[in-house]
Amino acid sequence: MNFFSKLYYRFRKMWKAIRLYLIIAGPGIVVMVADNDAGGITTYAATGAKYGYSLIWFLLILIPVAYYVQEMTVRLGAVTKRGHAEAIFDGFGAFWGWFSLIDLMIVDWLTLVTEFIGMTSALAIFGVPPWLTVLGVCALLAVIVLNGRYWTWEKIALLFCALNLIYIPGAFMVHPSVSDIFREGFVPNFPGGMNGELFFFLMANIGTTIAPWMLFFQQSAVVDKGMLEKDIPWGKFDTLLGSALTILVAVFIVIVTGTVLKGVDIDSASQAAELLMKSNHWVGTFMAIGLFDAGLLGAICISLASSWAFGEIFGWAHSLNQKIKEARWFYASYFFTLITAGLVVLIPGAPLILITLFVQVIAVTLLPAALVFLILLLNDRRTMGEYCNKPWQNWVGGFIVLSIVVLSSLYGISVMFPSLFQS
Amino acid sequence: MSNSLMRLVRKIGEINHRYRTPRIAMSSGVKISLMALRFYLLFLVSVMVYKFVLLLK
Numbered sequence: 001m002n003f004f005s006k007l008y009y010r011f012r013k014m015w016k017a018i019r020l021y022l023i024i025a026g027p028g029i030v031v032m033v034a035d036n037d038a039g040g041i042t043t044y045a046a047t048g049a050k051y052g053y054s055l056i057w058f059l060l061i062l063i064p065v066a067y068y069v070q071e072m073t074v075r076l077g078a079v080t081k082r083g084h085a086e087a088i089f090d091g092f093g094a095f096w097g098w099f100s101l102i103d104l105m106i107v108d109w110l111t112l113v114t115e116f117i118g119m120t121s122a123l124a125i126f127g128v129p130p131w132l133t134v135l136g137v138c139a140l141l142a143v144i145v146l147n148g149r150y151w152t153w154e155k156i157a158l159l160f161c162a163l164n165l166i167y168i169p170g171a172f173m174v175h176p177s178v179s180d181i182f183r184e185g186f187v188p189n190f191p192g193g194m195n196g197e198l199f200f201f202l203m204a205n206i207g208t209t210i211a212p213w214m215l216f217f218q219q220s221a222v223v224d225k226g227m228l229e230k231d232i233p234w235g236k237f238d239t240l241l242g243s244a245l246t247i248l249v250a251v252f253i254v255i256v257t258g259t260v261l262k263g264v265d266i267d268s269a270s271q272a273a274e275l276l277m278k279s280n281h282w283v284g285t286f287m288a289i290g291l292f293d294a295g296l297l298g299a300i301c302i303s304l305a306s307s308w309a310f311g312e313i314f315g316w317a318h319s320l321n322q323k324i325k326e327a328r329w330f331y332a333s334y335f336f337t338l339i340t341a342g343l344v345v346l347i348p349g350a351p352l353i354l355i356t357l358f359v360q361v362i363a364v365t366l367l368p369a370a371l372v373f374l375i376l377l378l379n380d381r382r383t384m385g386e387y388c389n390k391p392w393q394n395w396v397g398g399f400i401v402l403s404i405v406v407l408s409s410l411y412g413i414s415v416m417f418p419s420l421f422q423s
Numbered sequence: 424m425s426n427s428l429m430r431l432v433r434k435i436g437e438i439n440h441r442y443r444t445p446r447i448a449m450s451s452g453v454k455i456s457l458m459a460l461r462f463y464l465l466f467l468v469s470v471m472v473y474k475f476v477l478l479l480k
Contacts, residue, residue: 092457
């Protein structure tokens, strides 16, 4: 009897913890899964097609990297109740504030264009014309954000996050060799030796895992959700789960293309989907649906990151909990960013490839600055109190930030001067 | 239109005034980090300008 009562007590305790987590869950998972945006899916698909399973170990390393960077935004948001843009203005003055805000606006808008490129190319596979995709996406996002509640928006976003898992059944359907995956993928190795091309792929994978908008988005989402200091442990867990989930999806994409398309040069995820369709119709279809979902999730989050940041600085009402009448400028900037980015894709002959490359270069100017500000703000004991970075967190965070800065800079330079990294 | 522009300029002025003084304590570590960031961004901008000039040529 005693055994059963203990078991029941433990079950109740665990169930209570799960229910509490489900209330707190959201920002970490949404930001991390949205990080697997259209550009990310292309990078992972190309990595698998080029190197098979050989770089899975490298993707796994990115779990703690993504976690350590993003968990800092949880602490900063929960303690200061300010978004990242406002924290930079307040902490470092107007010069660095404007630099970050304007850079964020440019990077977000360009990234949003790439999300629309991904979504239109994904649905084009099913015969949907680009104008209809752009119109449908804008209408869908309007319905999602205009319901006037952060909670509803977040739960819908989580639903799209779940759809991102579509790559997992896709990977099982191509019947990969599990022993090959473990043998080739889980032992650190550099296929073909360290050369310029491999280095480019490694940098691209890092670049797609940590993007500047993620820092701004998660901190603002933590604030809009109303998370408090006592919620930080759950916020951290949410971020860890999100980091693991995003890399899990990336690994399964690599498994799909590494099994079916090994040795094929992939330029875009939609090209991968079309090639996959030739060998297995459903796997190709899953890839296309996943690409659309990735672009949609990216679009949901990225346009919000900019609007939140502008709202914080200009003093506009900037919460998803407010109706359109109460936060006119917030929603106006949201839809302006969204619609203009969508329209660019519809312009005949628009330099879309140039825009895609330009995103990576501009992002490099914002990411190091945002990361350095993040570390410095987390060391401000006056504001952060007991949530201030511990020395070991500074060492880990500092090492990660330095590595990201060096590698993402080299990536940006390699995009501008491709011949520099050719072996 | 000009009214909206004036309002925007006034608002930017207000924001600049509000955030005139950085609130974070300017320890030597912070100063060095911000200086390094300035040099880094200058370097990046120079690389971009160089690329732009190459493209024009």
